[in-house]
Amino acid sequence: MAEEVILLDFWPSPFGMRARIALREKGVHFDLREEEILSNKSPLLLQMNPIHKKIPVLIHNGKPVCESQIIVQYIDETWGPESPLLPSDPYERACARFWADYVDKKILPGGLAAWRSTGEDQEAGKKEFIEGLKVMEGELGDKAYFGGERFGFLDVSLIPFYSWFYAIETLNGCSIGEECPKLVGWAKRCMQRESVAKSLPNQHKVYDLMSGSRKKLQAQ
Numbered sequence: 001m002a003e004e005v006i007l008l009d010f011w012p013s014p015f016g017m018r019a020r021i022a023l024r025e026k027g028v029h030f031d032l033r034e035e036e037i038l039s040n041k042s043p044l045l046l047q048m049n050p051i052h053k054k055i056p057v058l059i060h061n062g063k064p065v066c067e068s069q070i071i072v073q074y075i076d077e078t079w080g081p082e083s084p085l086l087p088s089d090p091y092e093r094a095c096a097r098f099w100a101d102y103v104d105k106k107i108l109p110g111g112l113a114a115w116r117s118t119g120e121d122q123e124a125g126k127k128e129f130i131e132g133l134k135v136m137e138g139e140l141g142d143k144a145y146f147g148g149e150r151f152g153f154l155d156v157s158l159i160p161f162y163s164w165f166y167a168i169e170t171l172n173g174c175s176i177g178e179e180c181p182k183l184v185g186w187a188k189r190c191m192q193r194e195s196v197a198k199s200l201p202n203q204h205k206v207y208d209l210m211s212g213s214r215k216k217l218q219a220q
């Protein structure tokens with residue numbers, strides 16, 4: 001029986017991008033279903049993720065897997081063992097998971113505050129976002145990818161935020177390229193992969209969305 005793989009998604013979501021990249025890295029054919037996440041969640045989404053009611057949800061032969069980092073690990077364990085995303089060494093695997101968690105705890109909230117807040121909170125958000133990226137740049141060092149020569153789990157976790165860079169820079173008057181040149185070099189390297197290039201939206205489209213929703217929030 002043919003496998004059925006459905007991804008409930010929303011185009012600007014960095015979490016959705018992780019799942020898209022991982023599926024494409026593994027060469028899995030999937031049915032991408034765009035959700036109207038802000039205004040009209042589908043009955044399928046509510047049924048498949050009744051706890052959080054959020055995308056992404058991967059539905060594999062009718063069974064849902066939720067939460068982007070868990071989805072990427074599920075994809076890694078289910079398909080393409082010859083091209084693993086997570087390292088085989090348990091300690092290196094633990095480190096990759098630690099840093100992916102750091103991305104969600106530091107870079108995500110910083111980026112959200114730099115996007116949605118104003119005044120001091122916006123400035124603090126921008127600082128947190130850039131500080132987090134600098135820490136990640138230190139972790140990258142001189143390697144091609146976070147795991148060394150191979151594109152892997154931590155690259156998948158962080159690269160979606162590259163699609164936010166132009167918007168964060170424009171809304172906050174900063175240059176991430178000047179602050180983190182090696183990290184931007186890494187991001188450009190990742191963008192040469194088809195899996196990544198196909199999964200990240202255009203940075204100007206993300207800017208339009210962010211600046212539009214920012215104006216709406218400020219008008220409230």
Ligand SMILES: N[C@@H](CCC(=O)N[C@@H](CS)C(=O)NCC(=O)O)C(=O)O
Nearest residue numbers: 013015037053054055056067068069
């Ligand atoms: N921790 C979740 C976060 C997922 C998430 O926040 N998804 C957003 C879209 S970017 C969503 O579905 N929001 C709908 C809502 O909050 O109601 C993950 O890693 O998958």
